[in-house]
Amino acid sequence: MENLKLENMEISPLDRAKRHVWIQHRGASGWITLAKKEPDGGWRQYHYQPNELAVELPKWLGEDVYFSQNTFYKPQRRIENIRQLRALYVDVDCHTIGYEPEWVVGKLDIEVFYDNILPEPNLIIFSGRGIVCVWLIEPVPYKALPLWKAVENYFYEQLSYVGADKRSLDPTRVFRIDGSVNSKSKREVVVEYRHGDRYVLRDLQYEYLPELTRAETGKKGRKGKLVRLHNIQTLHYARLLDLIRLAELRNYDLKGYRELFCFLYRYWSCCLTDDPDEALRQMIELNAGFKEPLSEKEVIRATKSAEKAWMAKNDAKANEEARKKGYPGAGYNLKNSTIIRWLDITPEEQRHLQTIIDANEKRRRKRERDRARTGELRRGQGAKTREEYLEEQRERTEDKAWQLQKAMERHPDATNKHLAMMLQISVRRVQQLKRLVKN
Structure with missing residues (x-):
């Protein structure tokens, strides 16, 4: 670590920040978030295209500066706007259990990376009180988020014994930037670069998540916890995207449904991010985009039960009690028919949704697939030569x-x-x- 500090002292904090962002987002597509904690405890963030960052970074650098690890379709740091997933990461708050960051890195080198329990990270951020291990991956689109989340959770589990933070696993996460300063410890953020080869997400799945791989290839066998969790998260993400699509179809004019939209969004976001604070932030931002938003105080109070349900879903005792009563488990296990009834989703609207559809829409789609297979659609569009x-x-x-x-x-x-x-x-x-x- 001493050599690393000496090496970084030869480079200005601004150049180190530029290098950090460039290595992370070289060739990226979409919006990248820069964020900063204000002295009054507030939070300021702005979104830039990759080619704008070098010009904008000098305006931000100083204490408590962060940037997003993935990119977004639009200048909003929300889970439904993910454009490219570009990294996996685990935030290790080793200071909470009394470990020094340098000692933890040495421990992980010997016990985890050397034995290939996990691959070696591309870079390690010494954040001022802890570390963040970052594995760069070949960019994948938003549809890969459930698989990304499964791999992310696995990496977290392997580092949980040294203080890994479960609330820092969401795809919208921001981390401190090289050359900035942690205001709590007054230490400068330093990044250790280990190698530049990006990993392929599917390769990581095949090597470290064999149970999920067997399930995808159709091999028989009892579905384990990992496969069930992956399937549930896939459903939650598809439903969250449908919710946003429905809001768009209604031009965000959701009077009479605002509480329900925010409630469902907050619940599914909690399930996907495992971070109730981040889910709340994103829900508040969603509400602010409505034509007639609820007051912040009102929307937080009206949707509080969503967070409580998520906490119960992750509580073994609550799940056991729910199963005794005949439920699949704690939390909200909503049927499509319930969601459609709550939100008054019309048959025409269902045509634009992926998963929140009724039996009639399922049959309509099956008929279309059958017609396509028999060649009726192909003949109507003109057969290929x-x-x-x-x-x-x-x-x-x-x-x-x-x-x-x-x-x-x-x-x-x-x-x-x-x-x-x-x-x-x-x-x-x-x-x-x-x-x-x-x-």
Whole structure:
């Protein structure tokens, strides 16, 4: 750590901040959040495009400066606006259990990273009182959030014994920036850079979450806790996105439904972030976007039961008592029909939603899929010529061959069976594509 400090002293705090952001978000797409704690306890944040950060950073640098680890579709740091997931991270508050950050890093090197319990992080942020381990990943879109969350939770569990913070696992998280100062400890934030190779999220899943991998490939077996949790989080995220889509369809004119919208948003956000404070912040921001928002005090009071239900959902005793009464568990286990009735969602609105739909909409979609399979839609749109069809198949084959080549480069010792599992194709197809790659 002493060498690290000497090395960083040779670079100005501003240049270190620029380097930190550049390494994290080089080639990024979307909005990046810069945030700062104000002396009066307030919180200021603003959103920038990647090419604007170098110009804007000098205006921010000083005490308690943070930036987002992932990017957003619009200048709002909310879970439904995630554009690119670019990193995994675990915030280790080792000071809460009396460990020095430097000692914890040495402990993790020996007990976790050296033995490949977890891969080595790309960088470690010495935040002034604790550390943040950051694993950079090849960017993936918002649809990968449930898988990202599953891997994120696994990484947290492996570091929980040294003080990992469960409330810092949400995809909208901001962390301190290199060269800034922690006002509580008066220490300067220092980043240790270890390597620059970005990880592939699917590779991390295959290596560290085999139970989830088996479930995705359709192998039989009892579904474990991890698979059930992944499925539930996938449903929660899809419903939260549907809720926002419904608000958009109604132009955020939600009078008569505002409390219900905020209640559902707060509950599902708690389930996805495991951080009730962050879920509350995002819900307050959502409410502020309504045509006629509720007062902040009113909306917090009206939705408080959402947080209580989430806490019960994570309480073993509460879950046991709920099951004795015949419920699947504690918390809100809402049916689609209940949500549709609460929000008066029309059949036309359901056509634009992903998962909050009734039986009629499910049947309508099935009929459309059946018609597509039998070729009625294809004939109505004009059938492809043989040449177009062959060209399309050739492009698909070349794309799969390219994916295989990259997978073989990353995993030179991988068997055909392992490669097939990674690419979600058959072993026979891997053999065929290997011949194509060699030629």
